[in-house]
Structures are given as C-alpha cells and as structure tokens.
Amino acid sequence: MAWPYFLDCDRFFVSEQEECYDPLEGLKAQDDLEDYDGMEMLPAEEPATTIKFSHHSNAQMFSILKKTEDQCSDIARTYSIGRSMEGRELLVIEFSSNPGEHELLEPEVKYIGNMHGNEVLGRQLLIYLAQYLCSEYLLGNERIQTLINTTRIHILPSMNPDGYEVAVTGVQDNADVDEEEAHRYDSLNIGRNNAQNVDLNRNFPDLTSIVYSRRRQKGYRTDHIPIPDYYWFGKVAAETYAVMKWIRSIPFVLSANFHGGDLVVSYPYDLSKHPLEHNMFSPTQDEQVFKLLAKTYATTHERMANENARCGPSSSHSQRGIVNGAQWSNIAGSMQDFNYLHTNCFEVTVELGCDRFPPEEELFIGWHENHEALLSFMEAAHRGIKGLVKDEEGNVIKGARVSVRGIQHDVTTAENGDYWRLLIPGIHIVSASAPGFNRSLKKVYLPHHMTTAGRVDFVLQKAAPEPDMQEEEYTIPSMGSYDRFDPFNQYERYTLMADMSLIPNREERAEKPWWWNYFALQGGPPPTWLLKRI
Numbered sequence: 001m002a003w004p005y006f007l008d009c010d011r012f013f014v015s016e017q018e019e020c021y022d023p024l025e026g027l028k029a030q031d032d033l034e035d036y037d038g039m040e041m042l043p044a045e046e047p048a049t050t051i052k053f054s055h056h057s058n059a060q061m062f063s064i065l066k067k068t069e070d071q072c073s074d075i076a077r078t079y080s081i082g083r084s085m086e087g088r089e090l091l092v093i094e095f096s097s098n099p100g101e102h103e104l105l106e107p108e109v110k111y112i113g114n115m116h117g118n119e120v121l122g123r124q125l126l127i128y129l130a131q132y133l134c135s136e137y138l139l140g141n142e143r144i145q146t147l148i149n150t151t152r153i154h155i156l157p158s159m160n161p162d163g164y165e166v167a168v169t170g171v172q173d174n175a176d177v178d179e180e181e182a183h184r185y186d187s188l189n190i191g192r193n194n195a196q197n198v199d200l201n202r203n204f205p206d207l208t209s210i211v212y213s214r215r216r217q218k219g220y221r222t223d224h225i226p227i228p229d230y231y232w233f234g235k236v237a238a239e240t241y242a243v244m245k246w247i248r249s250i251p252f253v254l255s256a257n258f259h260g261g262d263l264v265v266s267y268p269y270d271l272s273k274h275p276l277e278h279n280m281f282s283p284t285q286d287e288q289v290f291k292l293l294a295k296t297y298a299t300t301h302e303r304m305a306n307e308n309a310r311c312g313p314s315s316s317h318s319q320r321g322i323v324n325g326a327q328w329s330n331i332a333g334s335m336q337d338f339n340y341l342h343t344n345c346f347e348v349t350v351e352l353g354c355d356r357f358p359p360e361e362e363l364f365i366g367w368h369e370n371h372e373a374l375l376s377f378m379e380a381a382h383r384g385i386k387g388l389v390k391d392e393e394g395n396v397i398k399g400a401r402v403s404v405r406g407i408q409h410d411v412t413t414a415e416n417g418d419y420w421r422l423l424i425p426g427i428h429i430v431s432a433s434a435p436g437f438n439r440s441l442k443k444v445y446l447p448h449h450m451t452t453a454g455r456v457d458f459v460l461q462k463a464a465p466e467p468d469m470q471e472e473e474y475t476i477p478s479m480g481s482y483d484r485f486d487p488f489n490q491y492e493r494y495t496l497m498a499d500m501s502l503i504p505n506r507e508e509r510a511e512k513p514w515w516w517n518y519f520a521l522q523g524g525p526p527p528t529w530l531l532k533r534i
Contacts, residue, residue, distance in 0.1 A: 050135075051128050053364040055120065055168070058088060058161045061127055065093045065157070072134035075099060075148055081156070082242025085195035088161040090242050093130045095137075096152040103152065105388070107253040107381040107420050107453075110154040110345075111374075112243070115200050115257055115335065117163015118170075118191040121352045121366050122258025126157040128367050129374055143375070151381055154250070159239055159257075160194050167191025171357050198237040201259075202331055204244070204338035205231045208271040211341060222285050222409045225341045226482045232490055241490075243335070247343055248485060251414040253422065254381040255347035256297070257335055262351035263304055263311055264318045265294040270325035270334035270349075282326035284340060285409040288424045293380055294322035294348050300376040302369035311354035325349065342482075344411040346422055379451075384423035385444060386453040389413045389432045391460055397434050400460070405429035420453065432458035 056064065069078045077099035080089045094100070102108065111129070113122035133153070136144040147153075158164055170190040193199050207225045214220055227244075267290035272280040284290060298304040298321030305321040318328070325336065339347035358366065389400040396417025401410040404421065405428070413419045421430070425448045433439040437460035444456055 051131050051367075053128075053367065054360045055124065055363070056127055057168070058158070058164065061123075061157055062089065062091055064127055065091055065130060068130050068134045069093060072137060075137055076130075076134060081246040083238065084160070084162045085238045086162045086165075090156060090159065090161070090239065092154050092156045092246075094152065094154050095130075095133050095148050097149045102251065102414070102416070104416055105386050105418050105420075105455075106150060106152055107386070108152045108154065108250050109378050109381045110156065110250075110252050110255045112156045112159050112255070112257040112335075114158040114160050114164055116189075116192045116259060116356075117160040117165070117194070118167035118189060119258075119260035119352075119356045120164065120167065121260055121355075121358055121363075122350070123157050123164070124363055125258065125352070125367060125370055125374065126155050129371075130155050130157070132371070147375065147378060151378060153378060154252075156243075159243060160200055162195040163191045163193060165191075167357060194237050194239055196235065196237055198235060198240075200237055200239055201257075201335055202333040203235075203237050203240045204333045204335050205342070206271070206332040206337075207341040208269050208337045209332065212271075212273055220408060222341060224343070224410075224412065224482045227342070227485070229487065232486070232488050236490070244338070245485070247339060247345065251418075251420075252339075252343065252345035253420045254293070254378070255336075255339055255345050256350050256377060257347065258350050258352055260352050260356040261354065263321070263353050264328070264351050265298045265304070265322045266325040266328050266336075266349045266351070267291070267294045267322065268325055268334075268337050268340050268347075270329065270337050271332045272326040272330045278330045279327050280330070281324050283324060285407045286340075286346065286422075289346065289384075289422050290348065291322060292383070292424050293346060293377070293422070295320070296380045297348070297350060297373045297377045298322050300373040304373075340409075344420070381420070381422075382451065382453050384421050384446070384453055385428075385430065385456045386418065386420045387455055387457040388417050389419065389434070389458045389460065390417060391437065391462065397437070397460060400432055400434040400437075400458075402458075403431045403433065405431075425450065430456060432460060434460060436462060438463040 065078050069076045072095075075095055075097060077094045077096075079092055079094065079100075081092055082090050084090060096103070096106075111126055113126045114120060133144060133148065137148055167190060205227045207227075210225055210228070211222050268284050269282040271282065272278065273282050274280055301321065307318070307320070325331075325334065334349075336347040336349050339345040352366065352370065355362070389397045389402070391397060396413070398413055398415055398417060400413045400417070400419075402413070402419050402421055403410045404423065411419055411421050423446060425446045428444045428446065429441065430444050431439050431441045440458045440460055442456060442458070444454060446454055
C-alpha cells in the first residue's frame with residue numbers, strides 16, 4: 001500500500017524523533033509513537049497546521065481550530081452555531097476565498113462529525129482536514145486552492161461534545177480491561193447520546209412520514225416541507241435546534257455526516273415506506289443522484305467499496321460500499337432525511353469503520369484511507385447545473401423554484417437569485433417558476449466526465465395570476481409556512497444550557513404518552529383524566 005505523497009516530517013507531526021521514518025515501518029516503531037501519546041497539547045513550536053495523529057479533547061479541538069483560523073486568516077474563519085446542552089461551543093471552521101460571505105454561484109458544503117459522542121473517528125478526521133486544507137493552501141497545492149476558491153466549506157468536527165466527554169471518560173476507565181471487556185463497553189454505546197440522553201440522529205422532525213402520507217395526493221412534492229407544529233412540543237435537543245437553524249441560514253448544496261460502527265455510505269431515505277417492514281428499500285426522487293454521491297466517497301476510500309470490508313448490519317444490503325438508509329437501519333427523524341426534505345441540501349451518512357473509538361495508533365491509517373474521499377466528495381458539489389433566476393428587468397428572484405422533469409423534488413433560489421441543482425450526466429428538461437411569472441423551460445445536456453456545473457440561467461416574464469392557480473403548485477399544503485421557524489419562540493428553551501432545572505416540567509413532559517401532543521394542539525384543557533386510566 002502506497003502512502004500519500006504529502007507525508008513528510010516537515011508537514012506532518014508523526015513523532016518526536018528527529019529522524020523521519022517510513023510510516024509503513026511504524027509498525028516496528030511503536031515505541032516512537034509512545035513518546036507523544038500522553039501529550040496534552042501541541043508543542044508550542046509546532047504550527048497549527050501540523051497534524052498530530054492523536055485524539056484531541058474538546059479544549060484541544062477548539063484551540064486547533066482557532067489557531068488554524070489565525071494561520072490562514074485570509075481563507076479561514078471560525079464561528080459558533082450555538083451551544084450544547086452543557087454549554088460547550090458548537091464550533092465551525094469555514095474555508096473560502098471570502099470567509100463569512102456567500103459568493104454568487106459558489107456552492108456551500110458542510111461536514112459534520114461526532115453526532116454520536118462515542119463515534120470519534122469522524123471528529124478527528126475533520127480536525128485533520130481543517131489543518132490539511134490550511135497547510136496545503138499555503139504551500140500552493142493547486143487542487144486545494146481551486147477547491148477553496150470555488151467552494152465555501154463548513155466543518156463542524158463535533159456536534160455532540162457533551163457525549164464525547166462521557167465516551168472518552170469511559171474509554172479511559174476501561175483502558176486496562178481485556179479485549180472482550182472492551183468490546184462489551186463499545187456495545188453499551190456509552191456517550192452516544194447528548195446530555196439529555198437524546199439520540200441526535202433521531203431528533204430531527206420526521207418529514208419522511210409526511211411525504212409518505214402525501215405521496216398519492218395531486219401536486220405531491222418532496223421538498224421544502226415545513227416543520228410540523230407538534231414537533232416543537234417534544235424534546236428538541238439544543239444541538240438539534242442549533243444545527244437546524246444553521247442548515248436553514250446557509251444555502252447548502254452538499255453535506256456528509258460521519259459515524260462509526262460499519263464501513264459504508266448510506267443515503268436517504270432512512271425511514272421505510274412501511275414502518276413495520278424493516279430493511280425495505282425506500283428511495284427518494286433523487287435516487288440516482290444519491291447513488292452517484294455515495295459512490296464518489298465509497299470508491300475513493302481505500303477499502304469501503306470492497307464488500308469484504310463490511311462489519312455491521314449493512315453486510316447483506318450494501319453494494320460496493322453504499323446502501324439505502326431504510327434498507328439498512330430504518331429510523332425516523334434522521335438528519336440526512338431532514339436536509340433533503342426541508343432544504344436544498346443533499347446529505348449522506350458516512351460510516352467510517354467498525355471501531356467507534358479507535359486507538360490512536362489507527363488514526364493515521366484512518367486519515368490515509370479517507371483523505372482522498374473527503375476531497376472528492378466536496379468536489380462533487382460542482383456536479384449538475386447552477387445559475388441565476390431573474391425577471392425581465394434584471395432583478396433577481398429569491399425563492400424561485402427550479403424543477404427537473406421526472407423528479408418531484410425542486411430546489412429554490414437563494415437570496416441573490418442563484419441556485420445549484422445536483423444531477424447525473426445525461427439530458428434533463430429543467431424549468432424555473434415563481435408566483436406571478438410564466439414558467440421558463442430549457443433542455444440541458446450534461447456530458448460524462450464533466451467536472452464543473454453547467455451554467456443555466458433563467459429570465460422569467462411577468463404574467464397575470466390565473467384565478468384557478470393553486471398555491472399548492474409552489475408549497476405543500478401543510479401545518480404552517482416553510483419560512484416560519486420556531487413559531488412558538490422556543491429559542492430560550494432550547495438554549496438554556498447551564499441549569500437544567502430552569503427548563504420547566506422536563507421530567508413530566510418526558511413521561512407523557514405519544515398521543516399527548518395531539519390533544520395539546522387542539523387548545524383545550526390537558527387530558528389529565530386519560531392519564532389516570534394508564
């Protein structure tokens with residue numbers, strides 16, 4: 001196995017030894033690695049972009065991201081999207097030629113790691129990726145410079161820093177147990193959930209069930225579905241709330257979230273069309289696009305496309321390292337389904353390996369296996385088409401719909417009237433529409449091996465509204481407006497981090513049966529008389 005060309009002692013911190021050694025010989029040089037295993041912080045003389053292949057505490061992670069921002073201040077910026085339940089920052093580092101700004105026709109990509117606190121390889125890979133992007137940009141790597149100059153990249157290494165604290169403590173407490181005991185610990189999922197004991201990947205609004213219930217209706221669509229009001233009466237984690245606001249505030253095109261426990265890329269839907277039937281293939285309207293995106297990661301990973309590499313429940317359903325989510329796990333309220341059904345963003349879930357909390361000596365191998373896939377997947381944001389939607393006077397049209405014939409899933413234009421539509425190669429009939437305008441239609445041919453998005457602009461002509469025009473053409477008739485977020489002004493409820501006691505009736509709410517919210521929505525008195533019968 002050939003190691004990547006960039007591995008040298010000047011750019012990567014591999015050991016404290018003055019002499020650089022071949023990583024393949026690292027198997028015989030474990031004593032060298034022990035010299036830095038116990039170090040708490042990067043050495044003062046090491047630049048922020050020097051990658052140290054070890055686990056990083058939350059404090060070390062924040063420090064590295066901040067130092068990377070300082071070292072690459074022209075292209076990097078850190079910002080917080082909120083706090084965890086215990087008050088830790090959900091810190092993002094962004095890479096762009098103009099950090100902090102959405103640039104016209106430039107796709108936005110995000111990576112999210114450590115959603116489950118005990119699944120830590122993704123967290124580490126994203127820390128390394130941030131350092132790598134900064135270092136390679138400064139060193140003149142043309143591929144990295146092109147990627148950053150044409151793409152706005154957002155990296156959230158840890159969505160669940162509270163769970164990570166629990167997980168790392170458990171690993172330390174079990175450091176001296178035998179292999180059998182260590183495996184038992186891993187199976188307990190200690191630290192998987194957040195500080196409220198909420199599984200964050202089942203805590204997003206279940207919009208997939210809404211799609212299934214409407215799939216026989218006229219005007220059936222699978223995009224920009226509003227969040228149902230009853231969702232806000234459940235237990236919404238602070239981390240989930242922060243990420244939902246983040247997803248809505250930026251016109252993301254492409255995303256991946258990183259997990260552990262298997263070696264596969266899964267794609268929506270995560271929820272089966274028939275809830276009682278597990279492992280049932282449940283594709284979206286963009287099945288072919290999702291398969292292309294998933295393959296982009298799996299086939300550029302060192303081992304993922306090898307069917308013998310499976311180690312989890314995907315073994316009987318995956319094909320060359322990719323699998324439909326419902327066919328694999330069948331869960332409601334997942335983050336990738338929410339991205340697809342509520343926004344323009346296409347997200348996949350990357351399972352990085354069997355060991356959720358790999359030992360430090362395996363971290364470099366994990367980086368080597370994934371670093372090309374991490375880059376190739378971000379570059380996939382440039383597949384398909386992009387463009388502007390304007391009126392005849394040259395004014396941009398925000399919220400215009402861009403449709404593809406045969407796919408009941410639209411994307412909408414951003415504030416500046418620009419859009420991105422991921423598509424597979426081939427011939428597509430694409431149209432743009434907006435209330436008060438005539439629809440504009442174009443035929444688009446996307447050749448194979450096309451590496452940049454095709455430019456397809458639309459100019460819409462104004463038209464008098466027809467009396468029988470139905471609003472359903474533009475929005476799914478539902479529980480509320482898509483533009484309305486947090487209709488009950490619950491921001492403070494979900495951001496009271498330090499003092500759990502300030503959140504009223506938490507335990508009482510958790511004990512209510514599943515039907516309680518439906519009665520509460522009617523506006524009448526709480527059905528306490530029913531509780532007495534339970």
